[in-house]
Amino acid sequence: MDDFTPAQMARGRALRRAQLPWALGGRIAGLLCTLALGLTPAGAGLVTAVGGLFGGSRTAQVLAGTAVLLLIGQVLQLPFGARVRIVRRRYGLVTQGWRGWAVDVLRGLALGLLIALPVVYGLYALTGRSPHGWWLPAAGFAALLTVALSFLHPLLIEPVFNRFTPLPAGELRTALLDLAQRDGIRVRDVLVADASRRTTALNAYVSGFGATRRIVAYDTLLSTAEPREVELVVAHELGHVQHRDVLVGTVLGAVGAAVAVCLLGLLADWSVLLSAAGATDAADPRSLPLLAACAALIGAATGPLQCAVSRRIEVRADLHALELTEDPEQFIAMQRRLAVTNISDVDPPRLLELLFATHPSATRRIAAARAWRPARG
Known part of the structure; x- marks a missing residue:
């Protein structure tokens, strides 16, 4: 503890x-x-x-x-x-x-x-x-x-x-896409969900099948957690896909x-x-x-x-x-x-x-x- x-x-x-x-x-x-x-x-x-x-x-x-x-x-x-x-x-x-x-x-x-x-x-x-x-x-x-x-x-x-917007180009987006590629998983996009208008809770998930598959991260997660922690959350979600x-x-x-x-x-x-x-x-x-x-x-x-x-x-x-x-x-x-x-x-x-x-x-x-x-x- x-x-x-x-x-x-x-x-x-x-x-x-x-x-x-x-x-x-x-x-x-x-x-x-x-x-x-x-x-x-x-x-x-x-x-x-x-x-x-x-x-x-x-x-x-x-x-x-x-x-x-x-x-x-x-x-x-x-x-x-x-x-x-x-x-x-x-x-x-x-x-x-x-x-x-x-x-x-x-x-x-x-x-x-x-x-x-x-x-x-x-x-x-x-x-x-x-x-x-x-x-x-x-x-x-x-x-x-x-x-x-x-x-x-x-x-x-x-x-x-929820409203979804693409995660702007940058180190985090590149890291998440590279993580999916290293895992052998095809991802169409990385999206940000406007969860902050409802909650302060943190979350991310991978949704869709095949060509519709995308990584979705709560905006609360992106604004609160360290980039490496976001990667770990997404790696867990990629495990569900894998x-x-x-x-x-x-x-x-x-x-x-x-x-x-x-x-x-x-x-x-x-x-x-x-x-x-x-x-x-x-x-x-x-x-x-x-x-x-x-x-x-x-x-x-x-x-x-x-x-x-x-x-x-x-x-x-x-x-x-x-x-x-x-x-x-x-x-x-x-x-x-x-x-x-x-x-x-x-x-x-x-x-x-x-x-x-x-x-x-x-x-x-x-x-x-x-x-x-x-x-x-």
Whole structure:
């Protein structure tokens, strides 16, 4: 623990303790609300009522029901998200005003509707054709949609929330491009994301596939970290590319989406659940809240497994950064800067790490970097 002062460690713990009840409370509240609507006739009544406002047809019930469920979820999360934001602002991590935050919330809601409405409409088109066998073609469509969104995310979704500008020519840009070239990775450009209008946190990532691949660095990182530390962050991100983590993650996500739809098919054919939800079968639009509840339960149950896989991937990317740069000292310096600037809890309770952490703790990453050179010999 000599890498961090007692004050730095205490500050990270204090932030975690201040925001965790609200962040976790938001998750629990959202899950309970979804279950309350999906496992009781309340959700069916809601779908019937809002569908009736638009003519009462099956299509109206499906589309209006989807929209109102998304809206309820968004409204429910607002107080929890706002409280987390207040806490993070108190610690200096938030720079965006409330108006900008509200605009981002509305953008997220609009994007969610843009994706969800045609997807759910297509789903119920399949259930209408085959109330008991719909899940088989739906699983295939879910896999294809996951792949499509993964490819389109850097091109269509990222620009909705951030502006990107090319990193000006200079030593750092040359160093980052040389780093990618030395790693055998083709990079189209080095971009700067205007993260400072929302946060003081530091980050960088590599996004896109093939000809669209680019290195993206937060402007906060470029203005705060030493150039060599920026290189180490990018080397870690190049590790994800080198090991095809995005591609493998996309394939696993597609398989997971297909399996989840198959599970939904089994659950939606269970008469006990249908009766509790007030629906006749999966083709009944009133089953929409039930499907949402089952999907939420599947997501909550698989969350810790996804986090465990993510941590293993991040450990491998750290190792790649060390092998590419052969600079464990600067890697450790970079981890210190990230942890201190982002006010991370550098040694969180193990249970919280297992359940929710997508990255190893800072102390674990630093310890691995110290062990790297002796292990390499």
